[in-house]
Amino acid sequence: MRASQFYIATLKEAPSDAEIVSHKLMMRAGFIKKLSAGIYNYMPMGLRVIRKIENIIREEMNNAGAIELSMPIVQPAELWQETGRFDKMGDELLRFKDRHNRDFVIQPTSEEVITDIVRQDVRSYRQLPRNLYQIQTKFRDERRPRFGIMRGREFTMKDAYSFHASFEDLQREYQNMFSAYSRMFTRLGLQFRAVAADTGAIGGTGSHEFHVIAETGEDAIAYNPNSDYAANVELAEALPPANPRPAPQATLLKIHTPGIKTIDQLSASLKIAPTQTLKSIVIEGDDGTPVLLLLRGDHELNEVKASKLKGVFSPIRFAAPSVIREAFGSEPGSLGPIGFKGRIYADRAVAAMADFVIGANESDHHYTGANLGRDFAEPEFVDIRNVVAGDPSPDGNGPLAICRGIEVGHIFQLRTRYSQTMGCKFIGEDGKEQVMEMGCYGVGVTRIMGAAIEQNFDDRGIIWPDAIAPFQLVICPMGWSRSESVRDTTSAIYQELKRAGIDVILDDRDERPGVMFADWELIGIPHRIVIGDRGLKEGVAEYQGRRDTEATKVSVAEIVTFVRSRLVG
């Protein structure tokens, strides 16, 4: 491709509504252009990235034995009413009426339609299993679309649905898709983690998310650097402490702590570690009485875990100050278990604590030297905190680390949620009718584009992985209009690289070097060749990788071989 014939439209400034780095860079580099809130044009440069992502996904799905079809964007309400989702889903489901006043939706996913197809075509166990997928435009009418195409309204997803004669076969395919996704994200050139979306044990259970690792990610992920273990922090199990509780040494002592409301203030004032303090959180029990949760002072409450406790609301509700005052006789900030008559849950980590500091249930007073069992009854110990870096990994292979991620894929064992409701059945080998087992497997195609940037950028712009760069290589000639020898050599090298199957763009716009370099660094082309008269006198051009700090001189005769050696995959 010659740049003069392509569509390049870089901007000096990102629009003011671009909040995150990928959104800003995509707008500035001319990959997308906003049409409406959460709705973007994919400009030529951006569409090349999307097509490359789609092709890798398609190849890996095909290699894994899935078969591609395409389901309509506009779908009739009837099927969505059959599963109840037409009424149950919120306003994210875009509903409208056609000219004959019939109800339709714009698909956010296609469970209903694929199940309708399979229940028509598949009657026998001999026709199972099936794994059907599409790469299709989706619409989700987000109330507050944001982050560019990361949380847009119109986007592209790969969604696959599998159908099985048994749960065992669903599990086999789930594992097959898990492997396909791992190959897919590896080929896309992204650092990623498969994250258990429930208990964290691979294979045993029904759902995994695939996250692109990026500091700016919305989700915190706990993972074991020494193993495959990874789980969303919301779900990662905090194991009971391995060390036993020390024997009490101190005596219980009430102290005056004027103005002290937080753990940080408490530990600073007493010059003790937050690990020596106890945090008291009061939530509503489902019978209306307050429930006290105790955590080690440096730990954070995990609301997802707490919502699963017996006798509390799900999701949890924090108790109102008036309720707290009545039950504890104190303002929040000085609460504790001593004297509290209601139900108490303590995090597992609390079980190993002794001689700690807690609120005294009297404003501006705390106890030091408090101990379980001695000063108040042993509470029920449960896992209600977020894991932190250094916690033992639930798989027993060493300590956990924490990173942030962007969810770009999700695989899920649907079981019979849709097939049961919609009557998607088959005749088994035994001649009896059975409901099919189902799995579903999604990848956010356009979201990957954003996530790849969040993972790979610097202050000059994007740094694309080779596999999904809009072009793998740019050739920047110095003095295109001025020097015939530059023009001829550049054109010859360009043709040679094209023949070698390298996806190259030649910048023949005759811009100044500064403009050219800034454009291509912003756009994020991973490899660059610069050709100028000075170098040509020595028979060399200059190569520079997008992450390299310096250029490398390369003999003109060896450019193709050299570039090939630098390309990944």
Next chain:
Amino acid sequence: MRASQFYIATLKEAPSDAEIVSHKLMMRAGFIKKLSAGIYNYMPMGLRVIRKIENIIREEMNNAGAIELSMPIVQPAELWQETGRFDKMGDELLRFKDRHNRDFVIQPTSEEVITDIVRQDVRSYRQLPRNLYQIQTKFRDERRPRFGIMRGREFTMKDAYSFHASFEDLQREYQNMFSAYSRMFTRLGLQFRAVAADTGAIGGTGSHEFHVIAETGEDAIAYNPNSDYAANVELAEALPPANPRPAPQATLLKIHTPGIKTIDQLSASLKIAPTQTLKSIVIEGDDGTPVLLLLRGDHELNEVKASKLKGVFSPIRFAAPSVIREAFGSEPGSLGPIGFKGRIYADRAVAAMADFVIGANESDHHYTGANLGRDFAEPEFVDIRNVVAGDPSPDGNGPLAICRGIEVGHIFQLRTRYSQTMGCKFIGEDGKEQVMEMGCYGVGVTRIMGAAIEQNFDDRGIIWPDAIAPFQLVICPMGWSRSESVRDTTSAIYQELKRAGIDVILDDRDERPGVMFADWELIGIPHRIVIGDRGLKEGVAEYQGRRDTEATKVSVAEIVTFVRSRLVG
């Protein structure tokens, strides 16, 4: 691909609502599955065809210098209000409101959005010309969707839009697109014609349709087999007769013609050719008085042409019987020009007639031996008939022929229709601001699938052109489960064909030969290899093209070479 791993779902019967052959065959062969009126799932077999069509279109558009982007399916009303189409377009434009009660449409085309993009990015003549295209889902809320995907509601179109600094440059690009379309449809393996959508002169004017030739086509096309001339019959010019009018021979004679109302009855009763009769048609003038149109008895009124006459309504309105009785003093069936006081237009062909038969304006009476100028005043001669086969071609290169076609492409010089309204301007070389000239270029991607079938089928099923067949070749082994030698040889040949880059499917379903052959003939795979024990003993397999009446024996060792020689393109 192995058939056992693919998704094959053929039906014995087409559903009762399938009206035309392509719809019936696509449903029976499992290419599409209806989801709602005019909305279809593209099943795996059908999607393969669509992807091949898309790829050929994409390659030819890229080769012609157009650049691909993608515009959203959901578009905000504001831009459509800017051009007035939001209000002016009928119910085909699907409008809806989002959760915030803002107006949106689902795109039927994208003139507004592309013009909005270009007016933001392009400011100088140096950035022109531009030709941008997308291959995207479209929605048109047809009142009565029919003919399967030929007139569906949701469909795929390639739509390109070009922008120019001058009308001359628009004309150059129009010609460039005309050539690209010709290459595209040739590569698709379809018989087609570029048809002038207005005057019929190539290049000179603003619009051409590309039609796939098929007997079942909705449009009649007049074309010159000796030249490029082709025009929709609605628009093809009927030239004035070359021969002069003979001198009158007969005298005017009123005859009794009881019960005769039509030209056919008249010529049968008088034993004369319809060419010796005159047809009288009465329409409303725009001042309320009736206007008489005269045509040679065998010719048909062209309503599009008649609507352009001075002093009549557009589109034309036929006069009511009561109006006719008052103006002519006779019932319809015996009308004629003699004695009529109003305006008369005669078709050009009438100018060469003498001694003809016409209505006498008296019920059950006609005149024989009537003559222009002698028995009534010379009327104004105009072109108001459909051309017929044998008429001289307007380009002067011999007689016209008539065929039927299905419109699959349309190229159009929009000029400044959108750029003027939307303020899509640039600074010219002279430093002055000018409005851009625009062209647009559409191809009905999914419609091509239907049109290809309408052109290529027999009583056993579809006959795909090689370039867009779901698979180029099927291998049918006889006794797959029974014969190890068949299985081994077939597998080896299958691998060899795959390595040779041939798009082959191996039917390993272990079906009876009759079932296999019926399925693949219905599906329309253009080439078939049959492998059985009997042939293998002689070292041969059987090849049969989908249009061949007999099979050809081919040495197993030479199969790849042989198949290659039979593949088109």
